Amino acid sequence: MSKQKNKPFILIAESSVRQLLASFVYILILLLLTTVFTALNTRHEQDFRYDSKNHCIILPEYDPADPDNYYIDNRWVLIPNVTDKDIEDGKVTFDDIPNIPHADNVRISSLNGWNDPGPDAVWKNTRSNGPELISFGRGNRTLAMTYAISIDIGSGSAFHLGIPNINGSATVFCNGIKMGVLGDMSKKNSGFDVTSGYQSIPIYPDENGKAYIMIAVESDAGIYNPGLLSTPSLNNKTSDTKMIFVPAIWITSHFTLLVLIVIGGLMISRTFSRRGKLFLLILMLAGMIVYHLYDVRYLVVDSLARLVICYFIRVFLCVVLTQFIASLLPPETDRRHKRISTIHSLSVTVIGIVLIMILFFKRSLIGTTYPSLTTLIFSSVVCMSCVIKLMFLYYGDKNLSLGLFSTITMYFVFLSMQSENDFIYNIPLYSVYTAFALLLLLIYFLRRYVHQYRELKDTTDHLQYLVNEKTIHISEINRDLLNTNKKLMKNEEARKNVLSNVSHDLRTPITAIRGYAELLSSAGDNMSREQRNSYLTNIIRRSVQMERIVSDIVELTRMESSTNEFNFADISLAMLLDETYMLYETDLRETTKKIFLEIPEDDLLMVRADQKKLSRVFDNLISNSINYSGDDAVIKIRAWRSDPDKDISEQRIHITVTDNGIGIPPESINLIFDRFYRAANSGKNIKGTGLGLSIVKMIVDRHDAEISVESTLGAGTEFHIVMKPAY
Numbered sequence: 236m237s238k239q240k241n242k243p244f245i246l247i248a249e250s251s252v253r254q255l256l257a258s259f260v261y262i263l264i265l266l267l268l269t270t271v272f273t274a275l276n277t278r279h280e281q282d283f284r285y286d287s288k289n290h291c292i293i294l295p296e297y298d299p300a301d302p303d304n305y306y307i308d309n310r311w312v313l314i315p316n317v318t319d320k321d322i323e324d325g326k327v328t329f330d331d332i333p334n335i336p337h338a339d340n341v342r343i344s345s346l347n348g349w350n351d352p353g354p355d356a357v358w359k360n361t362r363s364n365g366p367e368l369i370s371f372g373r374g375n376r377t378l379a380m381t382y383a384i385s386i387d388i389g390s391g392s393a394f395h396l397g398i399p400n401i402n403g404s405a406t407v408f409c410n411g412i413k414m415g416v417l418g419d420m421s422k423k424n425s426g427f428d429v430t431s432g433y434q435s436i437p438i439y440p441d442e443n444g445k446a447y448i449m450i451a452v453e454s455d456a457g458i459y460n461p462g463l464l465s466t467p468s469l470n471n472k473t474s475d476t477k478m479i480f481v482p483a484i485w486i487t488s489h490f491t492l493l494v495l496i497v498i499g500g501l502m503i504s505r506t507f508s509r510r511g512k513l514f515l516l517i518l519m520l521a522g523m524i525v526y527h528l529y530d531v532r533y534l535v536v537d538s539l540a541r542l543v544i545c546y547f548i549r550v551f552l553c554v555v556l557t558q559f560i561a562s563l564l565p566p567e568t569d570r571r572h573k574r575i576s577t578i579h580s581l582s583v584t585v586i587g588i589v590l591i592m593i594l595f596f597k598r599s600l601i602g603t604t605y606p607s608l609t610t611l612i613f614s615s616v617v618c619m620s621c622v623i624k625l626m627f628l629y630y631g632d633k634n635l636s637l638g639l640f641s642t643i644t645m646y647f648v649f650l651s652m653q654s655e656n657d658f659i660y661n662i663p664l665y666s667v668y669t670a671f672a673l674l675l676l677l678i679y680f681l682r683r684y685v686h687q688y689r690e691l692k693d694t695t696d697h698l699q700y701l702v703n704e705k706t707i708h709i710s711e712i713n714r715d716l717l718n719t720n721k722k723l724m725k726n727e728e729a730r731k732n733v734l735s736n737v738s739h740d741l742r743t744p745i746t747a748i749r750g751y752a753e754l755l756s757s758a759g760d761n762m763s764r765e766q767r768n769s770y771l772t773n774i775i776r777r778s779v780q781m782e783r784i785v786s787d788i789v790e791l792t793r794m795e796s797s798t799n800e801f802n803f804a805d806i807s808l809a810m811l812l813d814e815t816y817m818l819y820e821t822d823l824r825e826t827t828k829k830i831f832l833e834i835p836e837d838d839l840l841m842v843r844a845d846q847k848k849l850s851r852v853f854d855n856l857i858s859n860s861i862n863y864s865g866d867d868a869v870i871k872i873r874a875w876r877s878d879p880d881k882d883i884s885e886q887r888i889h890i891t892v893t894d895n896g897i898g899i900p901p902e903s904i905n906l907i908f909d910r911f912y913r914a915a916n917s918g919k920n921i922k923g924t925g926l927g928l929s930i931v932k933m934i935v936d937r938h939d940a941e942i943s944v945e946s947t948l949g950a951g952t953e954f955h956i957v958m959k960p961a962y
């Protein structure tokens with residue numbers, strides 16, 4: 236018993252090991268995806284030459300005839316506390332830079348915005364009351380920074396300066412002229428003059444092909460990660476358009492996939508043991524797509540609102556992931572483990588709600604500096620706990636891999652959500668995972684659907700087969716029932732007929748017997764001896780008649796109701812007829828009646844028959860012939876084999892009983908085999924029950940033989956039986 240129990244466990248364990256291995260491979264695939272996507276899509280710093288004399292950057296490899304994106308990465312000059320107004324009014328120009336506090340060679344970081352001067356940054360011209368590098372960005376004040384750069388792009392061409400990611404507003408100046416403002420802050424916040432989602436600003440170089448670009452950036456007070464979050468790029472209009480359309484197409488395909496999954500999922504959700512998990516999965520994917528929308532700034536909200544929304548979605552996704560994993564819990568899990576699972580998902584949910592409440596009501600607790608860190612820690616703890624839970628509670632279950640795959644994907648998504656990667660096409664890394672997960676899910680649903688369809692089809696085919704079989708069986712039973720019913724009805728009818736005929740036929744002798752008995756009783760001693768004897772003789776005769784009727788009925792009924800009444804054997808018809816003939820010949824010897832037998836001398840006329848029953852047939856036919864013929868009766872019995880030269884199956888044995896008696900009226904010929912039927916000319920003198928020929932017919936039928944009659948009224952009758960020979 237233990238052996239049998241162990242076997243499936245080992246099988247399940249093996250499949251779980253496979254699932255773990257698959258998860259490991261999945262991690263490798265995601266890592267590969269990350270590497271490939273990052274390598275192909277990250278903005279790489281161009282090799283700009285910095286002209287320190289003119290404070291400008293020369294783009295020697297920039298070819299206006301074949302323009303691609305050029306990313307101005309390092310070497311920005313960072314001047315704190317210079318507003319767009321200062322530049323517009325000419326208070327700060329490129330010429331002033333060497334004399335005012337600034338940092339050289341600043342790198343714009345996607346993580347820290349303008350706060351990251353980079354390892355090469357050099358703080359210059361710091362006065363005692365001037366800003367310290369350390370004081371930028373992380374404090375709770377409104378910062379106004381200016382990035383300044385000069386580039387040599389050749390004269391006569393128009394280019395676009397694009398800054399896809401910005402926390403705040405950026406006013407772009409080229410050669411001292413305000414070219415435009417971009418950013419994502421609404422007016423209500425600090426009165427910034429903004430604007431829209433991703434956009435670019437045209438840059439026109441001066442006659443020497445130089446463009447002196449200054450970007451004055453302002454951000455909301457205390458915002459985490461303020462300023463430019465991605466390297467400004469110089470593009471022509473086409474690549475600029477790409478920046479807008481590629482992410483648009485990307486996100487549209489996300490939505491399409493999600494819609495397909497929702498429809499597909501709903502279609503096959505009947506096959507899910509618990510439908511809730513489908514909705515949780517869809518909720519998770521929808522959350523990731525909404526996050527994507529905000530993150531790439533298709534929807535223009537101010538920095539703070541975006542921060543709040545992204546934080547909210549991250550926490551929300553953690554909670555949904557936990558609930559989703561809980562929904563996959565195998566139903567057969569014991570109660571203790573179920574309780575552990577509930578405690579886990581409940582505590583994650585409660586912590587998630589608390590974190591969101593803190594964000595809304597007491598933001599100072601996590602500050603504006605640490606929401607990313609908070610969600611990073613939270614999501615890491617959640618994912619780790621989910622993996623541990625899966626390993627302990629789901630081991631051996633088929634849902635293990637689905638749970639692991641989901642958790643792994645989500646962890647990659649969470650990790651990549653924390654960083655604002657600097658990508659060419661503005662497609663964040665986590666949305667690549669989202670697309671990958673959507674695609675895998677679609678494949679999973681399709682496979683599941685096909686599998687279910689096949690299973691359903693097999694079951695339907697099997698059911699169809701069973702139904703067909705049962706239908707045949709039922710129709711057979713039905714036919715048998717109908718036959719039985721018919722037989723029963725026939726029997727019932729026969730029984731009724733028999734009863735009425737019997738009562739009628741028995742009434743005559745009974746009435747006669749009673750009459751004689753009453754006469755005997757009333758006459759007493761006054762009756763002569765002869766008379767009394769004659770009455771008594773009549774009573775005896777009637778009794779005998781009654782006895783015969785009763786025995787005939789009994790015999791007929793028995794033959795009808797039972798199939799085992801007959802004992803078939805190979806018998807010689809010639810011998811049987813000879814014996815019967817001998818009996819009658821002896822009986823008739825004293826009378827004027829004659830009986831003849833004509834049978835072949837060299838043929839025993841073997842038939843397969845019940846000897847007793849068959850002899851009853853001939854008895855009946857011969858006694859009828861004697862009864863229904865006058866004193867000069869001549870009865871002939873003949874038997875012969877026809878077609879002796881042919882195959883045995885085609886040969887037949889014939890028996891005829893012929894008399895020269897009263898004959899049967901033509902209208903009665905068809906009725907004489909019916910029970911109790913007696914032809915009109917049979918008269919009262921010839922005693923009979925009308926059952927004899929019924930018995931004959933039944934016996935002949937049961938021998939698979941045929942009986943026919945030919946008769947001429949007043950001239951005689953011939954009964955003809957045709958049987959199959961045994962050999």
Ligand code: ADP
Binds near residue numbers: 855859863894896898
């Ligand atoms: P029963 O002889 O007792 O009346 P059967 O069933 O043997 O009953 O015969 C049915 C009827 O067929 C007879 O009443 C008679 O009218 C007719 N019948 C039978 N055999 C002959 C025969 N050899 N010659 C004339 N009529 C016959």
